[in-house]
Amino acid sequence: MSVAQPALTVAPPVRLKPQRSVGLIIVYALTAAALLLLTVYPMVWLLIGSLSDRDGGYSVANYIELHDKFGAGGVLINSWVFAFGAAAAATITGVLLAVLVARTDVPLKKLARFSAILAFVSPPWLTAMAYVYIASPNAGLVNQLFDQIVGIKPFDIQSMSGMIFVTALFLYSFVFLTVEAALSSVDGSFEEAARVAGARPLRVIRTVTLPLVTPAIVSATAFSIIIAWGLFAVPAILGMPARIYVFSTQLYLFLSSFPPRLELAAAMGVTFVATALVVGMLVWVVQRRRQSNSFAVVIGKGARAAAVPLRRWRPVAALFIVLLSLLSVIGPYLVVLWMSLNTRWFGNASLAGLSLANFDYVVRQYFAFWQISGNTLRIAAMEVVIVLLVATAVSYFTRRTKLRGRFLLQGAAMYTLLVPSVAFLTAVMWAWIGAPIALYGGLTLIAMTQAARSLPIATRNIGDGFGQIDRSLEEAARICGAGRLRTLATVTLPLLRPVLLAAFTVVFLSALRDLNTPLFLGGGSTKSMTLSVLIFQFWSETRIGEAAALTIILLSVTLAIFLPLSRTFSRGY
Amino acid sequence: MSRVEVINLVKRFGAMRAVDDVSFDVPEGGITTMLGPSGCGKTTILRCIAGLETATSGDIVIGSRAVFSGGQDVVPVEARNLGMVFQSYAIWPHMTIAQNVAYGLKVRGYPREDIARRVRAALDLVRLPGYAERFPGQLSGGQMQRVVLARAIAYDPELLLLDEPLANLDAHLREEMRQELKRIQRETGMTMVAVTHDQSEALALSDQIMVMSSGRILQRGRPEEIFRHPRTAEVARFLGATNVLSAHRVDGCLVVAGVGAVPDEAQGTAADRAAILFRPSDIVLRPGDAEGGWPGRIVFAQFLGREVQYLIRCGDTELTAEVSGRGGVLEEGATVSVTVAPGALLVYPEAA
Ligand SMILES: Nc1ncnc2c1ncn2[C@@H]1O[C@H](COP(=O)(O)OP(=O)(O)O)[C@@H](O)[C@H]1O
């Protein structure tokens, strides 16, 4: 090299200095630690708990006791019937609706979509309460009506079929949203090719459309089963009065009996986690087989399949949509509103009895309303912060770095999808009840646990968001001289904003409506109670009007947050 | 004085060597182009220079700093002080044009007035004044290209890297931007390394061309030198000599089976077998079977406007010819006599 270099036009780089990625490693370690604490640590304890007997030793005694108590009967069978029934009904309804909306000229598509999204964000216990009011075996409104006219009371919502019915009315929305999204990403030309080849519309749907979205249908069904196993509110409100127990309600009995049978609950939890894992594996196998058949479900050039004309079936399909919206959302909302405005119970209600007394009571007179509302918002806020931080970090590591172990991190964030909610709650109890850090019974633990439950969906959505940002947008920033952190702050995160906003909405709303976590982990004191728990408590004390009034308040908050965002939401729920 | 030195660079993806022991240097000022078919490793080399990809082994020196050495990126991307034009443009959609261009200046901590002045100068240089406050969504392809350029040169980087800079533009814009690129290079004196798979683009743009294939450099030199004297048959073919004849030595003369003897000027090799290459545009066609040419028959004729393209069968081989369209189109099936312009035959010895 020559000695004297001619003066370049280049200005001396002012602030460019090599940056080591120490910061990155620290964030990685923190994320790993957070996940260990949130999702891994409790599950280890569930296993330990299920194996500990009451005098401090370890054995399989709990499993034997479970087996002796329930054997092949009762709870086990009920749980399967319940979960499969609900998932099957939800799948049939959801797929039918998805095909109608995505592939035909059915009217009222907006109504169908909108009610599905509302059904997805509104609490399942709301629907259950409404149906008790309408169709409980003795006092239900419709039953009384029939009684007066024809002298029979035909409906019994407090039964296995009632539980399945109400659960399906909530789960169908999940199936619909999943399958409709899949259908809209399938290029229309596949189906046009089949039409050109001479197949009639119905045959095209059967032989081309549905096979293309089979993976989405299978996974939606499987997750519906797992969600149903974790569902507590519906079996509690509809099943327990009729002494029909499923997994979640039986677990609740173990935990609330005196003395609590934590170890039996753990053994039961492990059993259902194992079953859920089997279901998850089946899904995985199906998806793998599909992929190895190398179906390239090409995300086409946005060409949508031409809408199949329904002709004379159009009114029938429209009726189906109206009925579904009525049964799943509009009806229950109106009934709960009616309940909240009535101070008299059931058949005695009348227009003359309408008043705001219930609202006045819960807001102005109930001593802990503001404290409990504050708890609810604090928990939701904490949860959102935890979930968005961890999910964004995990997505960043899997999508943007080659650090070793990043897929373990992703696994730790996602696997709780396969763990039924109440089993996970039992695990959390075991993990924290005697722990040296006094988190048990506090708001923080409730937020952490809800966060663990919301991490899978948030991680998936944010991860997909990263996937949609062209790498070169970030590389351009690095070339311009920005370090990793600055690139993240000025390019990646701003581009992710819609995705983060959608994730925020989902997580926040699920926190507001969640009943299981604060109910199981709150310990019954108003210090850690949330609105949903208070509603459940009012309901259990048959203070229907108060429960309904609180529900309306919670629902208003939910809709106020959700409606302005529903547009972004419907894309990446 | 060289601006970039690449020494024995290797980049493996799994077992595949995308870059296979490549060494070259880029002289100060001027445009150096990597030319080669898609998948030959051009982008990978560019990304290794940028630091976006970590090479497997070798050394990279930019200016007088070793940026990659001993299997490690000694200097990370952001500290290399480079500019890059991405094939996909990579203009940040959430920032205005001005904010895009100002980004590198802000990162470097320039004072605010300086930034404004330099952004204006950069946009003037790429002839895009008055667009500063717009968002990129409202721009055409050519304008996006100008924005990317402005963004990359606003902070006077040591080196500008361009990955297929013109590939996304339609034909007439491509020519315009090619001239613009050259003008900007001449006005700023900046050193540029570009990647392209288009030979005419490389020829027009470059001060130095490196012809690449399967992760290796086949030949390096000035455009004219490479065009006139391709060192191997592979380079020749890539630079447009798509007609290939194989010849044997018979009685001391090279003869193409079924066609005839090769003109004297091409007898320069001593090998027993040779590959003879020439460009379609170097063929001269005469109708009928005139003296001195190879006899052939037109299989297929395609009128392209300025020229006519013919597929001609000569003995066992098919040749492509491009001749001026002004003389009318010869009919398919017509007999022609084929000669090649003097000096246009490229002959390479072939192993037996
Ligand atoms: N990230 C990667 N992982 C695996 N293989 C890669 C990757 N990037 C490039 N390759 C492979 O390396 C070879 C060279 O690629 P590239 O440099 O992009 O070629 P070019 O730019 O010349 O078209 C190709 O065969 C390509 O498939």
Ligand SMILES: [Mg+2]
């Ligand atoms: Mg390339």
